[in-house]
Amino acid sequence: GAGVSQSPSNKVTEKGKDVELRCDPISGHTALYWYRQSLGQGLEFLIYFQGNSAPDKSGLPSDRFSAERTGGSVSTLTIQRTQQEDSAVYLCASSSEGLLGYGYTFGSGTRLTVV
Amino acid sequence: GIQVEQSPPDLILQEGANSTLRCNFSDSVNNLQWFHQNPWGQLINLFYIPSGTKQNGRLSATTVATERYSLLYISSSQTTDSGVYFCAVVRDDKIIFGKGTRLHILP
Numbered sequence: 001g002a003g004v005s006q007s008p009s010n011k012v013t014e015k016g017k018d019v020e021l022r023c024d025p026i027s028g029h030t031a032l033y034w035y036r037q038s039l040g041q042g043l044e045f046l047i048y049f050q051g052n053s054a055p056d057k058s059g060l061p062s063d064r065f066s067a068e069r070t071g072g073s074v075s076t077l078t079i080q081r082t083q084q085e086d087s088a089v090y091l092c093a094s095s096s097e098g099l100l101g102y103g104y105t106f107g108s109g110t111r112l113t114v115v
Numbered sequence: 116g117i118q119v120e121q122s123p124p125d126l127i128l129q130e131g132a133n134s135t136l137r138c139n140f141s142d143s144v145n146n147l148q149w150f151h152q153n154p155w156g157q158l159i160n161l162f163y164i165p166s167g168t169k170q171n172g173r174l175s176a177t178t179v180a181t182e183r184y185s186l187l188y189i190s191s192s193q194t195t196d197s198g199v200y201f202c203a204v205v206r207d208d209k210i211i212f213g214k215g216t217r218l219h220i221l222p
Binding site: 033041042043044045048055056059089091093099100101102103104105106108109 | 145146147148150156157158159160163201203205208209210211212213214215
């Protein structure tokens with residue numbers, strides 16, 4: 001597509017429920033990234049994919065978080081048993097090169113609120 | 116791990132003024148990039164600049180990798196320049212963002 005698309009744009013969920021956040025990168029971008037931004041804070045790098053492979057998953061905040069990417073395109077970030085501290089904006093980005101570079105483009109984010 | 120510090124944390128300027136934003140990093144890095152987050156939250160890629168100097172209109176950036184800093188210059192600022200400016204670096208397969216400089220341009 002023309003840009004990085006994230007869905008849903010807003011999600012309110014009850015504590016303890018599972019949520020899935022989706023990212024559809026720019027067509028042809030091989031690298032895909034997930035970040036978390038808490039209110040008024042900077043960006044916390046969670047994970048990146050080169051193709052379908054994530055070289056390092058240590059940035060995920062806990063074992064309740066998981067991410068996958070299939071077909072070198074769409075990625076899903078799943079948070080199990082959500083907690084209130086998971087409330088944040090989850091941002092996805094994609095690029096044609098790995099780990100920053102030309103054409104690095106962010107989506108508009110998913111605002112997650114855990115009540 | 117590597118530390119990325121941005122200064123100043125906040126900056127208020129009158130429209131038309133010039134400004135310099137700084138990004139210091141505590142260790143050698145592979146890449147460096149500047150981003151602007153507008154007041155509506157959208158992040159825009161400004162410069163990919165692991166070294167050297169680049170210019171794009173009223174904005175320019177310089178990275179001196181050997182001295183571990185990068186500077187972002189904004190000239191003749193406009194109200195649309197308001198927002199938060201982040202620098203990000205790559206180290207050990209991770210991307211680390213600074214906490215940002217919040218810029219507010221007054222009309």
